[in-house]
Amino acid sequence: MQQNSTSDVQKWFPSEDGNDEKRSELMDLIGQLIKGVDELKNPNQVNLKGQKNREGFFYEKLISESEIPSTGMPMKNVNDELLKLLHDHPYHSKYFLTNILPMASIPGILGMIAAFMVNGNNLWDVYGPAGAEAEVKVTAMMSKLAGYDAEKSGGYTTWGGQGAVYSGLRIAIAKMAPSALQEGVPGNFYAFCSEAAHYSLYKSMEAAGLGSHHLIKVKTHLDHSMDTEDLRRKLKEVCETGGIPVYIVATTGTTDAIGIDDVHDVRQAAEETSREFGLPVPHIHADSALGGFLAFFNDYDLKENALSFSPGVVEMISGIKEKMRHLHLADSLCFDFQKLGQTPYVTSLFLVKDANDLKRVDLDPDETPYVGHRGYGDYHTGYTLECSRMASSISMYSALMAFGREGYQKLFGQFLEVNFHFRKQLSERIPQAEIMNPDNYGMSTLFRIYPQGAPRFAEEISGKCSSEDVERNNRLNEKLFEKLGEQRDKIFFGDTKKHLLVGTREGIEVPLCVSKFFVISPYTMPEHVPHIIDYLKEQIDHVCQQYETFMTNEKGI
Numbered sequence: 076m077q078q079n080s081t082s083d084v085q086k087w088f089p090s091e092d093g094n095d096e097k098r099s100e101l102m103d104l105i106g107q108l109i110k111g112v113d114e115l116k117n118p119n120q121v122n123l124k125g126q127k128n129r130e131g132f133f134y135e136k137l138i139s140e141s142e143i144p145s146t147g148m149p150m151k152n153v154n155d156e157l158l159k160l161l162h163d164h165p166y167h168s169k170y171f172l173t174n175i176l177p178m179a180s181i182p183g184i185l186g187m188i189a190a191f192m193v194n195g196n197n198l199w200d201v202y203g204p205a206g207a208e209a210e211v212k213v214t215a216m217m218s219k220l221a222g223y224d225a226e227k228s229g230g231y232t233t234w235g236g237q238g239a240v241y242s243g244l245r246i247a248i249a250k251m252a253p254s255a256l257q258e259g260v261p262g263n264f265y266a267f268c269s270e271a272a273h274y275s276l277y278k279s280m281e282a283a284g285l286g287s288h289h290l291i292k293v294k295t296h297l298d299h300s301m302d303t304e305d306l307r308r309k310l311k312e313v314c315e316t317g318g319i320p321v322y323i324v325a326t327t328g329t330t331d332a333i334g335i336d337d338v339h340d341v342r343q344a345a346e347e348t349s350r351e352f353g354l355p356v357p358h359i360h361a362d363s364a365l366g367g368f369l370a371f372f373n374d375y376d377l378k379e380n381a382l383s384f385s386p387g388v389v390e391m392i393s394g395i396k397e398k399m400r401h402l403h404l405a406d407s408l409c410f411d412f413q414k415l416g417q418t419p420y421v422t423s424l425f426l427v428k429d430a431n432d433l434k435r436v437d438l439d440p441d442e443t444p445y446v447g448h449r450g451y452g453d454y455h456t457g458y459t460l461e462c463s464r465m466a467s468s469i470s471m472y473s474a475l476m477a478f479g480r481e482g483y484q485k486l487f488g489q490f491l492e493v494n495f496h497f498r499k500q501l502s503e504r505i506p507q508a509e510i511m512n513p514d515n516y517g518m519s520t521l522f523r524i525y526p527q528g529a530p531r532f533a534e535e536i537s538g539k540c541s542s543e544d545v546e547r548n549n550r551l552n553e554k555l556f557e558k559l560g561e562q563r564d565k566i567f568f569g570d571t572k573k574h575l576l577v578g579t580r581e582g583i584e585v586p587l588c589v590s591k592f593f594v595i596s597p598y599t600m601p602e603h604v605p606h607i608i609d610y611l612k613e614q615i616d617h618v619c620q621q622y623e624t625f626m627t628n629e630k631g632i
């Protein structure tokens with residue numbers, strides 16, 4: 076009989092035969108990590124406990140001290156080192172209100188672990204059959220949610236909402252000029268998105284060699300959605316001067332304000348202009364990285380209101396449905412599971428309405444000697460920019476199965492409920508603050524503060540303020556950013572220096588600085604809002620007081 080031989084190097088790997096001893100070793104190590112993190116938690120602050128001094132030459136010191144050890148250390152000790160990395164790390168407690176940075180859910184984490192246990196390569200179903208199966212399932216599930224015909228649609232998991240915007244651009248170019256794949260991109264191609272769009276398209280234009288000067292920014296309405304009349308004008312301008320519009324990105328859920336472009340109107344503008352100039356219709360990508368998940372409300376019956384949402388939330392959902400029902404009119408779209416899907420990074424899904432679009436950017440069999448195009452294996456993703464791919468679809472699948480439609484509706488309903496309370500109490504209790512996205516229903520509320528006697532939002536957007544006025548207001552808001560930022564360990568707000576451009580008397584445009592309240596933690600509840608408002612009021616009063624003292628001194632009084 077052959078004896079099983081063991082070698083020293085096997086200690087670093089899971090067992091070959093599923094024996095109990097190795098399993099409990101692995102479970103203990105995982106337990107050590109989870110317990111270690113639990114010991115660092117404090118629900119009344121944002122960061123995990125522990126010491127971390129990032130002052131001075133923090134990174135420089137890391138560089139000079141870091142060396143690979145000549146002999147490795149026991150895994151238990153490595154775990155201790157890993158836990159030290161997590162000291163003072165931002166954690167998704169109820170006071171984590173900064174941005175769309177979610178907690179990884181238990182189903183999401185388990186999906187990842189399942190994928191890691193076989194570590195298949197999602198490039199080809201011969202190497203990664205589990206990933207391929209989950210990818211096809213998730214693509215079909217999300218296609219149906221978005222209103223695509225799952226028999227005709229296609230998709231794959233990719234590197235973020237950014238990757239999806241870039242993938243859409245690749246297809247857009249290949250559609251308009253199939254020879255561009257061999258000969259390069261024609262110099263008269265243009266892409267369009269709104270001023271409130273994510274910078275993903277800007278970067279994609281650079282990367283595709285089109286150049287960011289070929290990206291045309293379209294004006295937005297006050298609710299941060301694209302002004303499709305301006306789109307029409309700008310499409311025409313490009314066509315009249317010999318340009319060809321190839322790609323329009325409609326943002327269905329802007330990153331800060333959750334403004335939602337009307338995909339129906341965008342498509343209408345694109346089709347009409349194309350007809351007028353005898354050109355093919357540009358590829359329309361709905362950048363639904365963030366907002367796509369709001370489509371979970373599309374089939375929620377507001378009359379029945381089975382989940383007993385409050386009247387305030389019902390009204391918000393009604394506004395969301397009005398826009399999200401047009402999602403299926405886009406040629407491609409994206410679901411960033413790492414945003415509202417509650418899975419770990421990186422888990423993003425790119426979908427195309429017509430799977431044939433993927434063939435336009437696929438590799439020729441001659442170019443893939445290692446994989447695919449064999450008698451065996453039916454699923455080879457030669458059309459992705461990545462070669463090897465993680466099977467992130469397994470984590471998505473796990474979350475979708477565990478949450479179900481209703482679970483996501485409940486979670487997002489809770490996020491909306493907290494925002495509803497926040498908006499109400501902010502308006503009632505903090506007179507210096509104004510809500511900057513009152514018409515957008517999402518999990519984010521943007522607010523801007525004003526010094527006493529200064530022109531406020533209504534005047535700023537009327538275009539009648541001087542740029543000095545707007546910039547003075549901006550400076551006060553930046554002071555608040557600093558103040559909130561210093562104490563972000565207590566309550567972590569977000570902010571942006573480039574919200575909505577407003578015109579001024581001098582005819583120049585100035586972006587507004589605004590703070591952001593983004594509900595993303597499942598632990599933030601309506602009953603926490605009064606304390607959050609108390610805290611905010613104290614900080615705002617302080618900043619405004621300082622500002623007024625400063626202004627009085629300036630005037631030499």
Ligand SMILES: *Cc1c(COP(=O)(O)O)cnc(C)c1O
Nearest residue numbers: 235236237273275330362364365
């Ligand atoms: C977050 C976001 C992106 C970028 O997504 P990543 O996953 O970070 O690459 C693109 N577009 C929108 C609208 C986003 O909110």
